Amino acid sequence: MxxxxxxxxxxxxxxxxxxxxxxxxxxxxxxxxxxxxxxxxxxxxxxxxxxxxxxxxxxxxxxxxxxxxxxxxxNKDQVLLECVKLGLTQLLDAAAASRALPGTGADRLVTFLTRYAEINMDDFGRCVVRTRDEALEPDSRTKFRALKRQIDDQLRGLIADGMADGSLAPGDPKLLGFALAGALNWIGHWHEPTGALAPNDIARQLVTTLARGFLPR
Amino acid sequence: MxxxxxxxxxxxxxxxxxxxxxxxxxxxxxxxxxxxxxxxxxxxxxxxxxxxxxxxxxxxxxxxxxxxxxxxxxNKDQVLLECVKLGLTQLLDAAAASRALPGTGADRLVTFLTRYAEINMDDFGRCVVRTRDEALEPDSRTKFRALKRQIDDQLRGLIADGMADGSLAPGDPKLLGFALAGALNWIGHWHEPTGALAPNDIARQLVTTLARGFLPR
The missing domain is CATH 1.10.10.60 (Homeodomain-like)
Known part of the structure; x- marks a missing residue:
């Protein structure tokens, strides 16, 4: 038409x-x-x-x-690859935007994580989390994994920056990256789009919990 | 024989x-x-x-x-069900043992989470994390989900106790439960049994990070 x-x-x-x-x-x-x-x-x-x-x-x-x-x-494999690529591109864009911000490494990490959580509550981000590597054909799987690795690298880079400028507690960037990615990827499994809390409220609360820990300050 | x-x-x-x-x-x-x-x-x-x-x-x-x-x-469905039941039973036993301990709610939660992380690095716990509900036949799936719900309930109970006695920062027990379960379930996907760090070191570091948060104290 x-x-x-x-x-x-x-x-x-x-x-x-x-x-x-x-x-x-x-x-x-x-x-x-x-x-x-x-x-x-x-x-x-x-x-x-x-x-x-x-x-x-x-x-x-x-x-x-x-x-x-x-x-x-x-075909269906290509449709799925496009879906996860859209989600992963949103995450990569969020990482690039966060890294370009002024402020401390901790500020930039919090901005990225909040956006990361929101994307995981949206259609394409949710699809990234719910898609197992094995669901894709070998060529598409290689692309999917390479993009996910880029996100991991971006996350670790943001963490390393914050540890370097002292705005994050010292530690192992890789382990912290796994803890944060796990906590936020899980959203794609439990979050109901029809739930009572708005996605940006959930994102803010989760990231605050991860930033401050569960012990009182 | x-x-x-x-x-x-x-x-x-x-x-x-x-x-x-x-x-x-x-x-x-x-x-x-x-x-x-x-x-x-x-x-x-x-x-x-x-x-x-x-x-x-x-x-x-x-x-x-x-x-x-x-x-x-x-059959294969029954074998998988037995495997995940063994992992989930380990988690339930860990929850029961933790709840029976003296100390604050935070102490009991930390004990449970550390054991939870270790179980996810072991064969049967790893299988629980890697098994999608859809992999099981409807009857087995119902049992699998019911057991997982029990773990969620135990985790939320431990969190609620700690919030009630003031040893945990105030918050939404359900959201904190999702954040913690996500961070620790993710281990079952990234952890390599042949990796350099021992499972109990990884468990301790991850739980400390979740307890204290990534911002300096």
Whole structure:
């Protein structure tokens, strides 16, 4: 379906004059359709489990045919890889944004962890946590693992910075990284999107607990 | 094979006189064989993954036939259920032992968490963490979930006691429970049994980090 007959903000005269979509419009449409497929797929993977969801199910929910999904994304393995890549890209973006902030290493770590927790309560982050390496085909698995390793490295880098500037308690950055990642990845398993607390409240409370410990200060 | 010809400590005259095993010996032998099957199975499940391991593989490693495994434990679902039950029983025993200790609620929680971390580095605890509910048949899954819920309840109870006696920082016991369980369950995914640090050192360091937080005190 063309959107040429729906003038959008910033539409050029050209957009309005021709009934044929421009290259830019086609590319935007393609991206929108791709995203709709990914959003439908990731929700079904998260709700039912990857193995219990077929691309036919995803196609049915979107009211399209399975070949349409193949056209936009490829096979089920490629759809899953795209879903986890979106989640991991959000985490990497959050790490880059946190590292660029002023303040102490502890401030930057807290910012990153809070965003990390929030992403794990969102569709694509939840999918990252719920996807086992073995669910992906070997090539995709290699990519998935490499991206996860980048997140681990970013987290350890933030921790090492904070230990170096004295804003974090001294310790083993690797062990602290595992403790924090574990506490926050677990969210993707227990958190109910329909729960009473808002994701940013949960994220803030969890990160405060990890920062201050469970013993009184 | 009978052990009647190998006089054991505490063997009665009866044990030594007869070439036929007594009921007690048969029961001990049966338990030992059952445990050998479970130990071989859990290690293969942990190394290769449950779906990638067949009972034929387990039988081959033990040098027995698959019907022998069926005889002692039942089908693959039942073998997995027994493995996770052993891990969960260790955790429940640790909770009961911790709750019976004197001292503050915080002391009891630290004792339990340290043991919890150690169990997750051991074969059966690792299997609990690595087993997804969906890997089990519906009946076994119900039992698995019920046992895990008991552990969650025990952990929350220990936390609530510590918050009540003021030895823990005030907060939401449920959220703290999720944070702690997540940090410690994650061990079952990253810990390498051949790693440099001893399990009890890793357990102690992780629990200290969770108790004191990552900000300096």
């Amino acid at each position: 063309s959107t040429a007959d729906q003038p959008a903000t910033g539409a050029t005269l050209n957009d309005l004059d021709s009934p044929f979509p421009t290259a830019r419009q086609r590319s935007r449409e393609r991206a929108a359709k791709r995203e709709a497929v990914l959003r439908a797929a990731v929700r079904m993977f998260n709700e039912r489990g990857f193995h219990q969801t077929s691309l036919d199910d995803v196609a049915a929910r979107l009211g399209v045919s399975k070949p349409t999904i193949y056209h936009y994304l490829g | 009978s052990t009647a010809d190998q006089p054991a400590t505490g063997a009665t005259l009866n044990d030594l006189d007869s070439p036929f095993p007594t009921a007690r010996q048969r029961s001990r032998e049966r338990a030992a064989k059952r445990e050998a099957v479970l130990r071989a199975a859990v290690r293969m499940f942990n190394e290769r993954g449950f779906h990638q391991t067949s009972l034929d593989d387990v039988a081959a490693r033990l040098g027995v036939s698959k019907p022998t495994i069926y005889h002692y434990l039942g």
